[in-house]
Amino acid sequence: MTAMTTAAPAAPLRAGRVGPVATLRQTMTLAWRSLVQIKHNPWELLDLSIQPIMFLLLFTYVFGGAIAGSTGDYLQFALPGLLVQNALFYTLSTAIGLNTDISKGVFDRLRSLPIARTAPLSGRVIADTVKQVWAFALLVGFGMVLGFRVETSVFGLLGALALLVVVSLAMSWMSVLIGLRASSPEKVQMITFSTMMPLTFTSSALVPAQTFPDWLKAWSGVNPVTHLADAIRGLMIGGEVAHPTLASLLWSAGFAVVFAPLAIRAFRGRV
Template sequence: MTAMTTAAPAAPAPAARVGPVATLRQTMTLAWRSLVQIKHNPWELLDLSIQPIMLLLLFTYVFGGAILGSTDGYLRFALPGLLVQNALFYTLSTAIGLNTDISKGVFDRLRSLPIARTAPLAGRVIADTAKQVWAFALLVGFGMLLGFRVGTSVLGLLGAMALLVVVALAMSWMSVLIGLRASSPEKVQMIAFSVMMPLTFTSSALVPDQTFPGWLETWSGLNPVTHLADAIRGLLIGGEVARPVLVSLLWSAGFVVVFAPLAVRAFRSRV
């Protein structure tokens, strides 16, 4: 009998570890990829631009007189709240975009490349943060055309934008988790709206919470959206700043501590 020797298959070589500098470079490249897609899909930018303006016009001229008796007074009150509402609702696009990319196999193709596994996730979040800055500038600019005036200073305006971006970035981890766990973009939208709608409309973002029933006013005082809206108002038109800013930052830290590890774990298990 002739002895036959079969060579054992070679074990796959371990993937090379990606350093922090390369990870940052890859993250920014993928963030730029998400932003460049606007050129091929301009409706995304139009949706980001037109919807906030429509809401500003609707709330100011339809509800303003009924709520505060003056459209000018309501514009001054509501614009900071609409900035908050728009920023939080736009975190849903992060969840929907991630879910769509994963469902279409984009992340599988990226995983086959020698890049950091977290780069696609971080790139998407950074790109959507840049879009948040655009939406903030657009809404404030259009509000000024309607008569809104910043009552503090340029530093107050920049501080409001920075705070809004920080809080939206922190809360986007919750949206990321929803986007990674949901089975389709439609379910992402349904679940996320079910969370964001009550948070926004049971706060002082769009109406004074003194008009709420007692139990709802108590909840509004705990609602992170209320504190963020009060902080943005203080930074833009004057009033208390330190306490609502501090509470908003504490809420942001809480969202990151709770949802970021869960989102990263869901991301690693799914891709």
Template structure:
């Protein structure tokens, strides 16, 4: 008997098939929430907890009024939450690699970029959910969007674009770290200083001069100021432009590095 040789899977995947495979894997990431509801709870409870704590514990001391502080801090909390949630992309990728999911996907005739792109797209939908949740809960507490629907949608679009660009740094960390615990530890050591040494939660005018100088160039400051202007009024064009330039810089620096590491591992 002559052994039958199976045809090798195609080396190149068409653009249409790549898009289809990416969306399928994005759906896989979203469906996992049904089997792991704690992921949705983390996504929902943590931002609400931060909102309540900062508003009612620190609001009176910082602004003299919890209502005034809520109006100031909610845009910054939106930024903080979006950037912290990029860590879930890194942790998810690292977990998939550690559990051998990427080894199984690599054996399939699919585009190598599909697993990475699929997870990023799924996390974008989660970002939108977290944004809507914080805005809705904030409005229950008394927050008011004074710029209308246009400002609200503009804030969402800017936040998602910048968060996606900055997520490439988290992706690189997730692909290079040896386990999810190290991903979380290293990522928090980067994100915490960025968010807390900015205008996200307090006015940088109260900082020491050296820290105020850093806050003036901190990308989180410009993004927080832009989101604040889009939601409650104020300067928008300059901080939004600087935020987009920072986003482009993160993409240019970290995306090629992350893709190179991803291709080696996947």
């Protein structure tokens, strides 16, 4: 007589809580994944390179003479603001890339792995920040070819880059949230562009705020883009640094505190 036994199905394995070291390693791995994609899609790097130069040439040689009296004077004033504009506009790609990955099922595959929930989001943000460093170097280098000069020091230039990276990292979480909530990459682009455009063009990034009407000047005084542009300008060509830098860091902390938890919560609900 043969005894028949039926084995109970094995319970699914549950991954333990991921520690901070493992989370950091997984985040950097996913960041590297995003950077390696440039090898297979070189147009992304070209887009990152051509757009800043196009804006620099357009604003300097089309609007520079009318705004500042000469293209040289306007270039000296506007390049720090264009660095800010480019950094903030590039957060659009963070939102679009994230939304595209989710739409294609990439995050469904990542969810099946025993990795930290924050790693896919943080990896994307870090990778796009590295790309912004490239855009910063390219824009400053091309600006110097046109006649721009750093009037402070190398440390001022590096400080401007560091501040721009910190603020971009913080504001990227707002783009991440939009990328998670929007239903398609097209809607992501529409929402983020509609947000970044007014912030940038109602600030002192491209024109002196003193030329604004009183009501717009009052808004420009609290606009985070104004504080960041003034800080970058002070670090690169001289002027007040402490107050706009502190204001930029406070705005960055606010963006990170508000939008990072909301983005992580939206990510858990989306995937």
